[in-house]
Amino acid sequence: MESLNPLPARPSRAWFRAWLGATCASAGLGVLAAEPDLPGSADPPDFARFPGAWIVAYSAPDAVRDYEFITGPVDKIRRDVRIDNSLRLSGTLTRVTWQAPNGTRLADAVAHYRGLALAAGGRLVFECSGPDCGRSTVWANHVFRVPVLAAPNRTQHFLAMAVPSGDGARLLATIYVVQRGNRRVYAHVDTFAPDPGAVVEFDRNRDLAQVLARHGHAVLEGVTPGRLGRLPPEALATLQAIASSLAAFADQPLHVVCHLGGSAPMDTLLARSTACAEEAAAKLSESGISALAFGAGPLLPREDAPLERVELVAPERLRRR
Template sequence: MRLTTFCCLALAGSSLLAADLPGSHDLEVLPRFPHSEIVDFRQVEAERTYPQGNVRRISGQLRYEREVSAEGALNAATYRLPAGHVATEAFAQARTALLEQGSELLYWCEGRECGSSSLWANAVFGNARLYGPDERQAYALLRLAAPRRDSLLALYAITRGNRRDYLHVEQLDAAGELGELLPTPATLLRQLRADGQLLLPGLSGEPGAAWAELLARSLMLDSTLRVALAGAQAPAWRAALVERGVRAARLELDEAAVAGLRLNRLP
């Protein structure tokens, strides 16, 4: 009886492993969502354009507010999630895991603000399996932490009309240097609201004009939001934000020792 039970368990385990598309594998930087299976996998040299804004088609042409384009080695995997779990749950877990590794969030949208799911599925990712209702999607674009700073990682989550949930993950290792990439103001605000803090380890020096303007624009999207700034250069950053129009009463100083700059949302 015990031998029979062992054999059955072994066969069950083998069938679970066999559920993945043959030849596919996880991306090294991202842990797999429990009990999900890979249903599509691509490993090619490719040129990719990743949106930093909602996706629209105007006069037959795709239009984005901003974009990041690069060419290099592409690894893409599409996971079907187990019953009882929604795509946004896997998306949130993946985003958190990447940020904990030091990745930088360049863009983040959810629902209808992302634009047309049909365009994301067919025009951006070339994978019709990812098409679903516009209100049930989420997308994020991240730059990986050193030593992979010339790599981009895109996440796209969708709950299809048939209630099946998918998470699509792409890592593009660029053939050349990506240079400076800035997030959008709305992305920084969303991250601050969702996580309660904004960690910017790269901002350890005196305030630069581009980042000071970006942070000021982010904070001015919500005039009721108050934050505490921590870091060796926090007083200088506070002064730079006030200079760019953020009310001084919204900006407190936190004496905590942190690497770079940290913004904490205040109640």
């Protein structure tokens, strides 16, 4: 009779781990970690580890007064860390970092943790991948303070999510997954429970029509172009959601202005930002909003707004000021 798990002539360590995991799973014993966890650590609720992973950094639940829940990319200009989109809240923070088994693909680890959050009823607030997330060294050393998370910018993925907890309250989760230069994959999860009564508001475009009518221009929150000028799916969904609030402007054209920075030549940045503006205008037009596209590249910076942004301008309102 043939064995269900035949032993090769010279079994490798990777083969043995795979064989052991399959054998344990078939026996109902669960998946074993390849290495022991950090003493005293544990997986947070709703975020079971990637199969075979083990905990390499851990911060037990602790009360914090000024937690920054980041909902955008991060950067560092000279010595100053730049975080344009975030919420500051008081509550209880838990941090866990896992190392995945050798051979794990970055995309598989991302899909695992995203799937856990969505299965728990989570809502995606922000997601980015590669250079669109900013600098990995800032995430690792400044945001999470776990140096092992530093990786090439092109092999990083970040998600910010709001997840219902067991008692009906809202739990905020940030998920950061990287593949380092040595091909090892690490995943980090912050779970944050805001204090009771804390106001957690992600619909920052709720006053968009009023701001646009009063000032003649408004930055669209949650609509951030990537480095190549493309709008991610969540940005397009935000544009579709806010279109209904712009009914008061149905009889006057709005201008969609896309701002985009970077180290590419100026002509390239202008072309990319124009494509971004056209994509945003087309999405608004699907809902009956007359929108004209304009790509500004990096030429219209503002001290009070991110460099990469999409802005609506109502010229008739500007003339009334």
